[in-house]
Amino acid sequence: MNSLFAYSKSYQYVFALLFLIPLIGISQYTDVINSNRPGVSVSAYAVGKNVVQAEMGLFYEQRDHTILNTESNIWGTDVSLRYGLLFERLELNYEGTFQDQKITFLNFDLEGKRRDFSRNRLGLKYLIYDPFKNPEANKPNLYSWRANHKFQFKNLLPAVSLYGGANFVLGDNPFYIGEPTISYRGMIATQSRLTPRFVLITNTAYDRISTDDPELSYTISLSHAFRNPKWSVFVEHQGIDSDRYSDVLIRGGIAHLLKENLQFDFNMGASLKNTPTRIFFGIGGSYRMDFHKDSLKPIEDQEADQNGGAIDKKAMKKKKKDKKSKGSGAEDVNLGPSKKQLKKLKKAEKKKKKESSEIDF
Known part of the structure; x- marks a missing residue:
């Protein structure tokens, strides 16, 4: 089997460079579209x-x-249909690529x-691990912009998901002559949000299992969102190794968010x-x-630390003390002067009349 890593030193430098290029983050459910393209x-x-x-x-x-x-000149179309199935962590995905290849044999x-x-x-x-599941552990620093945007080693801890699927070869497919109708594919996908603008995604897949030429591949993708978050760029490195076909690819591109769903x-x-x-x-x-x-969760099924945290036993007593010290809550309503205030006003008025009645020689 040909080795993925048996290419020249210059290619190794290109591969290493990918790790030095700054690389967008994607959470679980969001209000804005979250695409695997381009x-x-x-x-x-x-x-x-x-x-x-739908991604086409x-x-x-x-x-x-x-x-x-x-x-060869090749024209084609690719499509990915994704559906969130049953619960947040599970996704059903169909991927198809149809292509028309015109090939010229120059020797003949x-x-x-x-x-x-x-x-x-x-x-x-299926998402098996999410480092951002606990919101308390990932609260932003309210006193430092730099602390929220700088690289931190804890950001290298990735979200991890497992993928399992099947490939289908229908009829006499000229791209897979003699292969069985169904073969299988397994993959591990990871995603690390290095900073709010940079994300690293890796895929390691073992494909066409149960055929004579199974395929091992890896993909490393680095993405960056601009100051205007509607624009983003990416650079990607892919390696493929099998007896049927081996290659080393590099690609890049740009994406623009036209609407929150497009x-x-x-x-x-x-x-x-x-x-x-x-x-x-x-x-x-x-x-x-x-x-x-x-989804709504009955209050009896919720944990104590949800919806504001656990209730303190002395919480109600503290509120009563605060109530006495802060007033009855009617401080903003003008109810007129109290009895004590009226007595003070009367004394002040008598004193003023007395002073005004004295004769000054």
């Missing part, structure tokens, strides 16, 4: 219960193989065409090897239909 990496978080999300795009690729001496001056699904899979993703994006990338050489770009968008409703 990259191929998958977020650790689900879209949220009863949220339906068009792409073009130029692919040349120096050993086989072939040239022949042309051929391949047209079918290069990706057709259905799976479930996003447009652009991406481009290339391979770091020449067997084959790949150059590609694409445009797309994501749209969300939100049917999410917060």
Whole structure:
């Protein structure tokens, strides 16, 4: 099996550079669309219960193989349909890529065409660990802007999700000749919010399990949100290793949030090897239909620290003392002078009359 890491030192430098580039954060359910586009990496978080999300795009690729001496022009479309199933942490996901490849065999001056699904899979993703689950441990610092925006080592602790799914090869697919109709895929996805503007996502997948050519792959994605949060950019590195196909890819792109439920994006990338050489770009968008409703929890089922924390035994006694010291609550109503105030006013008035009646010689 060809090794992913058997490429030249220059490629290793490119790979290392990805870790030095500043890299957007995604929480569980949000009021704003949360898309996996324009990259191929998958977020650790689900879209949220009863949220339906469609992510679609068009792409073009130029692919040349120096050993086989072939040239290919590829047009295609990819789609991802995501649904928050049963509860917040679980997501049902369909991913499909349909492409039309025109291939020229230069040695024989022949042309051929391949047209079918290069990706057709259905799976479930479940969030098993969320470092932001406890809001008390992640409260912002109200006295320091810098403390909230600087990098902290605790931010490296990622959210983790597990993915399990199946690939489907229907009919005589020219991209997967002789493969079984169903094969399987497993993946671990992590997501670390390094700062409020920077996020690191990693995917490690073992694909096409139960076929003669299983595939191991990894993806590292670094994203950054601009000062205007409607704009964001990303850079992504992907490695693929199997007996059927191995490659090292790098891609980047930009996304713009047009509305809270609509996003447009652009991406481009290339391979770091020449067997084959790949150059590609694409445009797309994501749209969300939100049917999410917060579930109500009976008060007897809630924990003591929810909804403001546990109740102190002496809480009511303290309130009574405060009530005496602070007044009855009618201080803002003008009820006229009290008896003591009236006596003082009478004395002051008598004194004033007495002084005014004395004769000054």
